[in-house]
Amino acid sequence: MANKPKIAVFASGNGSNFQAIADAAQIGALNAEVVLAVSDRPQAYVVERAKEMGVETLVFTASQYGSKAMYEEMLKGKLLGLGVEWIVLAGYMRLIGPVLLSAFENRIVNIHPSALPDFPGKDAIGQTLSAGAETAGVTVHFVDAGMDTGKIIAQECFPVNGRSRDEVEAEIHAIEHRLYPATLQQLFSR
Numbered sequence: 001m002a003n004k005p006k007i008a009v010f011a012s013g014n015g016s017n018f019q020a021i022a023d024a025a026q027i028g029a030l031n032a033e034v035v036l037a038v039s040d041r042p043q044a045y046v047v048e049r050a051k052e053m054g055v056e057t058l059v060f061t062a063s064q065y066g067s068k069a070m071y072e073e074m075l076k077g078k079l080l081g082l083g084v085e086w087i088v089l090a091g092y093m094r095l096i097g098p099v100l101l102s103a104f105e106n107r108i109v110n111i112h113p114s115a116l117p118d119f120p121g122k123d124a125i126g127q128t129l130s131a132g133a134e135t136a137g138v139t140v141h142f143v144d145a146g147m148d149t150g151k152i153i154a155q156e157c158f159p160v161n162g163r164s165r166d167e168v169e170a171e172i173h174a175i176e177h178r179l180y181p182a183t184l185q186q187l188f189s190r
């Protein structure tokens, strides 16, 4: 099999997308090696998941650094030291700054729970439902300096059909857990 790209997954919360990616890599459905899980929240469940999977973790507290550039320099050093080629954002609640954007140009991807360009930013599911949108969706996109503005790689939509927030959220997660590993696999084999 061809070289496995080394990836780092950044997450701030539950980490179900981290899990889907790490599982896909483990069974060979995703030809990649998850070498690092990065979290800006020490208590995030993703940290437990990573330990369980035997994936190295890097947990940092942004407020202990003087600036975004300073903690991103720290992250960059770690990532380059491990030979990471791609950064995969999965529920990472911080904007990526110039330090990482230039070190990983066109090699940072994100998943967002709406049909971008509609409903970027926080609580995209809440935004979708309060706008009364007929469809909800999931988008995988490249990361640029904006908030969920980078080039779209893959997108899947489904009708809301008067469903509750919990139901819409469950559908979104089900799509994400399938779409993210599959899209990464396509991207890495280009």
Ligand code: GRF
Residues within 6 Å of the ligand: 011, 013, 014, 015, 016, 017, 018, 090, 091, 092, 111, 112, 113, 176
């Ligand atoms: C996902 O819905 C993702 O689209 C968004 O944040 C959520 C993370 O969920 N960016 P999880 O932590 O992977 O369970």
